[in-house]
Amino acid sequence: MPPTPALLGLDRAELAEALSSADRPALRARQLARWLYAGETDFEKMSDLPADVREALGERYVASGLVETRRVESEDGVVKVLAHGGDEESFECVLLPYADRVSCCLSTQVGCPMGCAFCATGLGGFDRNLSAGEILGQYFLLQSISPRRISHVVYMGMGEPLLNYPEVVKSIRLFKQEVGLSPRHITVSTVGIVPRIRELAQENLPIHLAISLHSTKDEIRNSLMPVNQKWPISEVLSAAKEYVNATGRKVTFEYLLIEGVTDTIDQAEDLATMVRGFPSLVNLIPFNYVSTGQGFKRPAPSRITQFRRTLESLGVNVTQRRERGHRIAAACGQLAGVHGGRFARRRSPSDLSVLS
């Protein structure tokens, strides 16, 4: 039996339609939206909706279709939640409390077709896109755990957000319009889906874009990220420049440091040349252990420092990611969606046919 449809993820017009289809007044959509986008999942608690409306909705819909199946907490306060949207295909989201803010990392797909060689998610292949409601549902699941308001959202969990473009953009608009999050506190991370970067630049959404670069040499990037065979580094940089010009926002380049592969000084120098001349930030991510069978290693601290200093000496704006959640495999590249749920029936890793 298909899962009961969920109302979370619908915009005002769609909520009005849902009410009309239940023979209830469409003008209740505003009240309904206020409850849904405050995270309420029980129709009975939507106290300013008449009882007959609550009853009619409850007969046809659920508020949120997300079901939490497992929760793991790390001693540094990071919480990883495994959930499914009614079909038991599992995906993960992570709560990241900091001293000055609370952030969360959301998944956009069950699995991922991109097959990046350093990533646990990529190893399992792809199953399906998540709906806008399932993306927002992760936020509200995590908000129900967090004693502080989640003010920042990063689309960096399982999946490549720009391969699920319509639902990702819809979810961002709902975060802005209904949840009241500033788009400036929302980051979308991509491996470099060039046409979608260009499209995103025209959406009039001043979100932050993070591009996973990870090497300055096409032959190395090809081996780490199959997407590079479709859109090489030069095309990704040109799309990034267009994004900056259209939005006035700087772009972050994520750069994974893998010993002997991406941490060479000549790549630090190339990187400085590449990002010179447009507003950007380089975020260094020392490799987190993931058993990918590639034998990748995290560079020694001295090597990381040397790479960073080379960039700084060449005038690059550089940070190093604050790493959290290692012990519960919630750090970057470690989300696999297999804990406690059944492994999805996925297509094989690195299915570039999805890019055609």
Ligand code: SF4
């Ligand atoms: S790094 Fe991102 S795009 Fe690459 S396989 Fe992992 S989830 Fe997919």
